[in-house]
Amino acid sequence: MRFAFTNQQLELRDAVRQVLDDRCTPADVRAAYDDPDPHTARWATLAELGVVGMTAPPAHGGLGMTAVDLVLVLEEAGRSALPEPLAATAALAVPVLAGVGGAAADRWLPAIVDGSAVPAVGRAEPGPPVLVRGADGADLLVLVGEEGGVHVLGAHEVDVTPVPCLDPTRRLARVSWSPGDGAAGPAGEAARLLGATAAAATAAELVGLAERLVADTAAYAKERHQFGKPIGSFQAVKHLLAGALVQLEFARPLVYASAWALTENRAEAHLAASAAKSAAADAATEAARVAIQVHGAIGYTWECDVQLFAKRVWSLVPAWGDAAEHRAALLAALVARRTGDASDGRRERDRG
Numbered sequence: 001m002r003f004a005f006t007n008q009q010l011e012l013r014d015a016v017r018q019v020l021d022d023r024c025t026p027a028d029v030r031a032a033y034d035d036p037d038p039h040t041a042r043w044a045t046l047a048e049l050g051v052v053g054m055t056a057p058p059a060h061g062g063l064g065m066t067a068v069d070l071v072l073v074l075e076e077a078g079r080s081a082l083p084e085p086l087a088a089t090a091a092l093a094v095p096v097l098a099g100v101g102g103a104a105a106d107r108w109l110p111a112i113v114d115g116s117a118v119p120a121v122g123r124a125e126p127g128p129p130v131l132v133r134g135a136d137g138a139d140l141l142v143l144v145g146e147e148g149g150v151h152v153l154g155a156h157e158v159d160v161t162p163v164p165c166l167d168p169t170r171r172l173a174r175v176s177w178s179p180g181d182g183a184a185g186p187a188g189e190a191a192r193l194l195g196a197t198a199a200a201a202t203a204a205e206l207v208g209l210a211e212r213l214v215a216d217t218a219a220y221a222k223e224r225h226q227f228g229k230p231i232g233s234f235q236a237v238k239h240l241l242a243g244a245l246v247q248l249e250f251a252r253p254l255v256y257a258s259a260w261a262l263t264e265n266r267a268e269a270h271l272a273a274s275a276a277k278s279a280a281a282d283a284a285t286e287a288a289r290v291a292i293q294v295h296g297a298i299g300y301t302w303e304c305d306v307q308l309f310a311k312r313v314w315s316l317v318p319a320w321g322d323a324a325e326h327r328a329a330l331l332a333a334l335v336a337r338r339t340g341d342a343s344d345g346r347r348e349r350d351r352g
Contacts, residue, residue: 003257005068012069013073019045024080026308029083036137036169040084043084050062050063052086054070055070056112057109060106061113068259070090077208078208079208079211079212084118085118087201089119091200092194093112093121093142094113096190098190100152119141119142120135122143129174130174131173131174134173135175141175151177166315170315196258196273200262200276202316206317207283207284209312210313213288213290216305216306217241217290220295241290244286244287248287251276274321274327275326277326285313292307
């Protein structure tokens, strides 16, 4: 497969980076710890740029873009540790609502696109309550069942109980709701692919986080002196950073491949998403470990920016399946494929 981003996709990424470098600094992320309300001026700016609704149909005010268009933007969201739920909105809620159509889409999509309504997305598991990230503070919940059935619920239709979380900008909550409420019907492909799409979107954010941690730590290693030399000149520090960078660069193309597979509705989209999430989770975990080790004890302190990005990594790694779960899914699929090939071969021999 030959693949490259278009100039327009790269320009959009650069525009988003410029906005977030200005409006999502580490100081802004710290402020969101105390006030994690997603209705911010920053979110309104992203909505004005078209980023929030970039995957929404033009009929509802969106840009009609795809997962390939979105993946670079999600990287930038990760790179800045964006407090607002861009992945849950543009990658999950918007495509699911567009697939549902009807009154639910007409009511909620224009409000999501203009930034006035912020969604949270989760699984509609049997026997509520369910655990949903971002439900506390969201205007609507989009809950998707195993068979693709969708429930779209306004904030007033659910009871939300916050759950303590390492990263307060990615708060978890237990949501109590009635399965009969807000039934919007089947949502088609977007609902069927929710798990894969969520894993791929989370992987993109993790790649952005890993890039930020490696870059900031390399810069710190050039400035921090010990024994009269920058610590970055010591071989042990070089090896740590190089190892983290190698993992990052191996994970990045898998993330892009998963976005392409989802956009093209490839049969292997689930496997591509699992490959992306497992590799990105490992790369970001290693980047966080190396960043804290190179910074030393100060890396754990509130004053050090590293802890902000590390906490986001540790929050996102288990989201929508951790690395071990996705590797197990990949292994099961490969074993099943291998077993199927062997069975086909035996049938050919039997016919001969």
